[in-house]
Amino acid sequence: MRVNKDWNSQHKKTAQNLFSQEIGNRQTASFFETGLEALQSISESSSSPWIPYAPGELKKESLKDLENLYGSISEEGKDPEKTITDIISKFLPGAPHWRNPNLQYNICAPTNSVSNAILGIAQEINIHNISTDFSGRCLSAEGAISKIMASLVDLPSENVRGLFTFGGTGSNMYAMKLAINKAFSGAGKFGVPNNIYFLLTSDAHFSHKTIADWLGIGIDKALQIKSDSENRSSVDDAEGKARSILEKGGILAGFFLNGGPFYDFVIDDIQSFVGLREKLVMEYKLNYIPHIHVDSVIGWIWLMFNNYDFSNNPLDIPQKSLSLIEKQFQRVYQIRLADSWGVDFHKGLGGCPTPCGLFVSNKRNELLSLSKSKRGIDTHHLGNDWSEEDPSDITLETSRAAGSALAALGSLTVMGRNGFRRFLANQIDTTLYFRGIISKTKQFIVGNPHSLGFNTMLVAIPESFSGKIKNWSVFMTEVEKNKELLEECNRNIKNFYELCLPRDNSNLHRLGCSFSRSFKKTSDGRPISGLKYCFVSPHMSYDTVDKEVGN
Numbered sequence: 001m002r003v004n005k006d007w008n009s010q011h012k013k014t015a016q017n018l019f020s021q022e023i024g025n026r027q028t029a030s031f032f033e034t035g036l037e038a039l040q041s042i043s044e045s046s047s048s049p050w051i052p053y054a055p056g057e058l059k060k061e062s063l064k065d066l067e068n069l070y071g072s073i074s075e076e077g078k079d080p081e082k083t084i085t086d087i088i089s090k091f092l093p094g095a096p097h098w099r100n101p102n103l104q105y106n107i108c109a110p111t112n113s114v115s116n117a118i119l120g121i122a123q124e125i126n127i128h129n130i131s132t133d134f135s136g137r138c139l140s141a142e143g144a145i146s147k148i149m150a151s152l153v154d155l156p157s158e159n160v161r162g163l164f165t166f167g168g169t170g171s172n173m174y175a176m177k178l179a180i181n182k183a184f185s186g187a188g189k190f191g192v193p194n195n196i197y198f199l200l201t202s203d204a205h206f207s208h209k210t211i212a213d214w215l216g217i218g219i220d221k222a223l224q225i226k227s228d229s230e231n232r233s234s235v236d237d238a239e240g241k242a243r244s245i246l247e248k249g250g251i252l253a254g255f256f257l258n259g260g261p262f263y264d265f266v267i268d269d270i271q272s273f274v275g276l277r278e279k280l281v282m283e284y285k286l287n288y289i290p291h292i293h294v295d296s297v298i299g300w301i302w303l304m305f306n307n308y309d310f311s312n313n314p315l316d317i318p319q320k321s322l323s324l325i326e327k328q329f330q331r332v333y334q335i336r337l338a339d340s341w342g343v344d345f346h347k348g349l350g351g352c353p354t355p356c357g358l359f360v361s362n363k364r365n366e367l368l369s370l371s372k373s374k375r376g377i378d379t380h381h382l383g384n385d386w387s388e389e390d391p392s393d394i395t396l397e398t399s400r401a402a403g404s405a406l407a408a409l410g411s412l413t414v415m416g417r418n419g420f421r422r423f424l425a426n427q428i429d430t431t432l433y434f435r436g437i438i439s440k441t442k443q444f445i446v447g448n449p450h451s452l453g454f455n456t457m458l459v460a461i462p463e464s465f466s467g468k469i470k471n472w473s474v475f476m477t478e479v480e481k482n483k484e485l486l487e488e489c490n491r492n493i494k495n496f497y498e499l500c501l502p503r504d505n506s507n508l509h510r511l512g513c514s515f516s517r518s519f520k521k522t523s524d525g526r527p528i529s530g531l532k533y534c535f536v537s538p539h540m541s542y543d544t545v546d547k548e549v550g551n
Helices: 009-018 027-043 063-070 080-091 113-125 139-152 168-183 207-214 235-247 270-283 299-305 319-337 364-370 402-438 472-481 483-499 542-550
Strands: 161-165 196-201 222-225 251-258 291-295 340-344 357-361 444-446 455-460 514-521 527-534
Touching: 027 080, 027 113, 063 080, 113 402, 139 161, 139 299, 139 357, 139 402, 161 168, 161 364, 161 402, 168 196, 168 207, 168 251, 168 291, 168 340, 168 357, 168 364, 196 207, 196 235, 207 222, 222 235, 235 251, 235 270, 251 270, 270 291, 270 319, 299 319, 299 340, 299 402, 319 402, 357 364, 402 444, 402 455, 402 542, 444 472, 455 483, 455 514, 472 483, 483 514, 483 527
Parallel strands: 196 222, 196 251, 251 291, 291 340
Antiparallel strands: 161 357, 340 357, 444 455, 455 527, 514 527
């Protein structure tokens, strides 16, 4: 029996205002415009690369203040426009503005407007890339990007499969789990053997050890390979450690190699590691093949130079920059020999909102070892029995937002190879200009002159050593034998950075960079601190560099 139809009239108003069922309804666009206006109103009088506080706001709430202010829910909902304006004005101040060239803080990507728009529309409909029943045709975006990745490394498209995940940690987790299953097929049922090992690089992202912890391997089973003066992993040291593991009856599940990580954008000699693996498999008669994963979530962008005519240089890239780009491309192109690699479109120059990570397998059939159904896990909750495609059988996450793949496809399509090539060339060119200026000073030296990427580390030189320590090589020689000198350098660079942090009633210019307490270590493990300048804004220019150095 029906009840009085008016009892829930307020709900109907809310549904119409906040949950319009009309596709293409302009309400969300109107709310988005309200948010942009709020953001513009607090930013229009500031050129800061950090979102400023609202004009006239006397009190800057602490994190705890905001938690207390918004930490309860009212009986009735509040006005939508006011809610949007308040949240934008209260919560966004202090966030980095990655498009601003005065920000050189870290590796996060400035997003392009096309990827933002596509993501927003996909989120409006809330599309899940679980299976074709949930996603419609959106899973094809993931397939299309897989083909693009295959073309960048000249592999048959039918061999390559990409899976979108939450970021670099996600792609590394895929690789490590895949390696475990390949080395010990019963891991899914019986657990990870206690004699399984991985070899990681000394310059590896901390997520590698984090994953070893989360997957139950243990960080002590994730052994680090020594590196050379460029921070490239030593194949000889890896071989020694690998033989030690195997001769003691251990399982060497895989190698995790550098594909352009912070701080130096180092790319390892992938081909030599593949050769080492083949030799170990033959000599020890292994009944499995150790997995080789390249953590290339930043360095993948150099693959855009595949098929570029470096001799004729049609984009007129400055020769010095071009030489570095070609050298780095030749290194990263070897990724085609690895089993898997990673891409983060939300880092560096990818142009997409976070999270937008992609795990890429060069041997898509190996992904079947991740199958839930083959291990007796029934996903009947999803009702995918009639789905044309169902990657949820092998994915880590069940609910994957389709917007990430669509945004990445939008970024790749609107930029094209030459768009990314020009972007990367500009960042390398301005990085070299910046390093050139720093090399002429007596107060600082470049801490990673060998780096082929667009990140620069700066180390402070004490006044007593001014003019004596002229480059990184001399610096390392001195601090290896002089503990007090290194302590003074670290103290000075930290104090300098803290001096330039914003304070009330201060006219000091805040540096656009960030600080690292340990971007490098001495041979006996002492940390070396430095300023980190990562050029990600597409608006980077010589003038921007001059301004930062001048201030």
